[in-house]
Amino acid sequence: MQTLSMALRLNNTPVELINTLQTIALAGKDIDFKLRQGSLGGVLGSAGNQNVQGETQKKLDVISNDLLKKVLLECGSVRAIASEEEETYVEGPKDGSYLVNFDPLDGSSNIDINAMVGTIFSIYPDQSTPLSEASFLQPGNNQVAAGYILYGPSTMLVLTTGQGVQMFTLDPAMGEFILTSDQVKVSEQTQEFAINMSNQRFWAEPMQNYIGDLLAGKEGKRAKNFNMRWVAAMVGDVHRVLCRGGLFTYPWDSREPNKAGKLRLMYEANPMSFLIEQAGGLSWTDSERILSIQPTAIHQRVPVILGSSEEVKQCLKSHGVTI
Incomplete structure (x- = not known):
């Protein structure tokens, strides 16, 4: 012990x-x-x-x-x-x-x-x-x-x-x-995602399309069913991802200037990204790896897409990004 x-x-x-x-x-x-x-x-x-x-x-x-x-x-x-x-x-x-x-x-x-x-x-x-x-x-x-x-x-x-x-x-x-x-690992594949669906009408088209494909389930282009979960606390949603895989995202939406996102880079996105990457997952905005971002302010905000590596790649692919 x-x-x-x-x-x-x-x-x-x-x-x-x-x-x-x-x-x-x-x-x-x-x-x-x-x-x-x-x-x-x-x-x-x-x-x-x-x-x-x-x-x-x-x-x-x-x-x-x-x-x-x-x-x-x-x-x-x-x-x-x-x-x-x-x-x-x-x-x-x-x-x-x-x-x-x-x-x-x-x-x-x-x-x-x-x-x-x-x-x-x-x-x-x-x-x-x-x-x-x-x-x-x-x-x-x-x-x-x-x-x-x-x-x-x-x-x-x-x-x-x-x-x-x-x-x-x-x-x-x-x-x-x-x-x-010890040595927690995030599964590469998942059938679970977490997002605040109440904001759907404000999302950019790529995120609308990606989530739509997940919701279409086995009958849609992804050809498998997904479960949606939302704790309304990043710690709870990320903990679930670490324990059993999944994708967590809080995208930018049309209410926010300059595609800033909602989550804070320095004390939300960066620490969670460090954990997820150390467990074998990926953590990006809709265009760049979060841990590589050069901050410009202590309270800077960013969009977040993190979790099981293959699902993060699928989400980024919807945004025209291939990694």
Whole structure:
């Protein structure tokens, strides 16, 4: 039985990176406890504010963000953080080695109905002096670690340090994350996809055509039936892909300027893409590999197509892209 720290040491993970990952795991345990209190802890409902994205904040958005920010900037290994809930980066000790991006509570609209939510994180080396926003604008290929904590029927930490994907399950009795799946692989083929169908009328024609082919099932040009799933939290949909294959996509639509997409590159698309690629899958926009994108802003948005490699290729083919 391997705890998180044991598994990281066996992978020869640098000590400061182990410290950073253990700090995130510790914060995850605290967030998990607050979520399980629910109404008893007075943490449900709206905080009455909007974040920098213009989205209504839930109380636990704010609580989770403040908790992660505090513990990461105090752990000694982190130079600065950037969060979905912060307008710009927040600086910590000057001798920290890493920059951490995070979405403190992905899928927070699910909180009040007791459905799946999670914390997504991405860790980069600090490569610049002095520190500035440009320090964070590194392509996803530069990530040294990434992952998420999924708060569901069991609480799971899923991560990669570039040596494959590992899944840890929180043992409530021990208070430790225990390794439960090692070297996770995404199946190449799938008959399952996840997309928010309520936006269908706004999609570009290539995505309309691709999804139409999936919905046509065995009688259509793909000649097989597909199941559609949608958790409304990226962590839940990506976790399903890692566990049993599938395709997850959040395409750009006609309401968004410059085909920007909805999901944030630095703390949603990049960490999930790192995980998916480490598990043998693919992760692209409708035109380029996500981990190769040079960011231009901390809160930059991109369209996302990720999951089982052969199905991602099929989707890209509908967009005129062959890989």
